[in-house]
Amino acid sequence: MIGLRLLQGLALGGEYGAAATYVAEYAQNGRRGLYTAWVQAAAPFGLFLSLLVIVVTRSCMDEVAFEAWGWRVPFLGSMALLVVSIWMRMQLHESPVFEALREEGRLSIAPVRDSFGQSGNLKLVLLALFGLTAGQGVVWYTGQFYALFFLTQTLRVDNDTAYGMMAIALLCVVPFYIFFGALSDRVGRKPIIMVGCLLAALTYFPLFQALTHYANPTLQEAQNTAPIVVSANAQDCSFLFNPIESVRFTSSCDEAKSYLSKAGLSYSNQNLEVNGLASIQIGDRVVRSFDGAASDAKWQRLRFQSEIQSALKQAGYPTKANPSMINQPMVVIILFILMSYVAMVYGPIAAMLAEMFPTQIRYTSMSLPYHVGNGWFGGFLPTVSFAIVATSGNVYDGLWYPIGVALMTLTIGVFFVRERRDVDIRRVDCDVM
Structure with missing residues (x-):
């Protein structure tokens, strides 16, 4: 499965770089942001169609x-x-600027070496990665994928309802990809992308807390009236980062925190000075955890889960969101706001990346930072956020990861990335290094 997904990722890498480069090299100067934004808008519209x-x-x-x-x-x-x-x-057919280079014999015969083996080009690639696409990647994943995960897994909204609200928000936000792409032709790509990262970092916490309030108010009330406390020796607790499920976390603390985190439940931590089994207090009830490496671990896990579910039910924790209590218009508005940040950072990014590199190596050079930014920084978001949540116990603390990456991109982008919207990339002799 991992091998197939890697092949799929390689295919996507070739597809995006080719599409963005092709449109950018055909676009008129002064309208490059508008034209390439149609490529960007295809992604959320495709997600909308897939949900439908x-x-x-x-x-x-x-x-x-x-x-x-x-x-x-x-x-x-x-x-x-x-x-x-x-x-x-x-x-x-190939773009005119590419054809001209080919006729003159000036195409790169080793684009990978020229992109990453020369210090000037490598510097641009790294700036594009850390000053643009890393922040764009986490904002993209948070607004469209992590928000859906939060609705269905943490807030327990049924899939059809969550997909429906996501689809409405996606359909409403698609025109804004074109809007921000066109706006970048007037005010620049960099300011829009940087503002998108800044707004995301400043508002993620209140927006996701508002999602809880409007999507599952019963869960919010239960968390306030019957808080959950995990008591364990800190040395018994691991950082539950396990992207491919290759590690087994079997301590009693890990078993307790893993179960609560997967159930989307917030809890506080109480450190025990002595060694012993971890315990979970829910309201007035205390449930002892178990050693996941013991010979009777399977039976103990069933006992533990049954007692936890009983205690949660007694304390008023809902097993799923009540459809009649979901304020769907407000949830759609919040999702739209989250996705509007995606439109700000993603709408102008293709034009911005195309303008950073000369034609000979544009395809290769822009593809790597784009896909590392999205695939690594964005793709690891669910796993890293889960590990952070399991460690702290707060279901919102996973947002520190995209906020941190967005602020990193904001800092590097503001001080080190140049605005290049006036570069004529259709000139064969252009050099933007």
């Missing part, structure tokens, strides 16, 4: 059938898009 297809597919069969084989239907249906895509590619 999933909802429709799920509505056509029961849950058992969907889990067994129905989830494959959208993938099979996408083969029609593959045929259309191949036909479209066969109609395309």
Whole structure:
């Protein structure tokens, strides 16, 4: 599975860099942000369509059938898009600036070496990564994927309702990708991207707390009236970073915190000076954890989970969000705000990256920082955030990761990244280094 996902990522890497470069080199000067923004807008619109297809597919069969084989239907249906895509590619020609370079024999014969082996180009690649795409990546993942995860896993909103609200917000925000792309032709790409990172860092905490208030007020009330406390020896507790599930965390503290974190429950930590099994206090009840490496760990885990669920129910914790108590208009508005930050950082990014590198190495040079920024900094967001939440006990503390990366990008971007919207990348002899 990991190998297949790596191949999928490599394919995506080639697709995005080619599309952004192709459109940027054809675009007129002064309208490059507008034209490349259509490439960027295709991503949220594609996500909207995928959510719509999933909802429709799920509505056509029961849950058992969907889990067994129905989830494959959208993938099979996408083969029609593959045929259309191949036909479209066969109609395309290289951009005029690329053709001119080829005719003059000035194409790079080793674009990887020229991109990353020369200090000047490598500096631009690193600036693009840390000063642009790292922050863009975490803002993208937080606004569109982590928000959905937070709704369904932490706030326990049923999938169809959560997908529906996400789809509405996505559809509403798509035009803003074009708007911010066009605006970047007037005021610059860098100011819009930097403001997007700043707004995200300043408002993530209140926005996600507002999601809890409007999506599952019963959970919010239970957390206030019956707080959860984990008592354990600090030396018995690990940092639960496990991106590919290759490590087993079996201490009683790890078992307790892992269960609560996966259930989306906030808790506080109380350090025990003596060694012993961890315990969880929920309201007036105390549940002892267990040693996950013991011979009877399987039975103990069932006992532990049963007692925890009973204690949570007694304390008024809901097993899922009450549909009648979800303020859907307010949730959609909050999701729209989160996604508007994505539009700010993502709408102008293709034009910004295309303008940073000369034509000979533009495709290779812009692709690496884009996909490392999105794939590594953005892709690790759920795993890193889970580990932070499990350590602190606060379900909102996972937001410190995207906030920290966004502030890093803001600092590096403001002081070291140059605004280049006036560069004529269609000139064969242009050099922006």
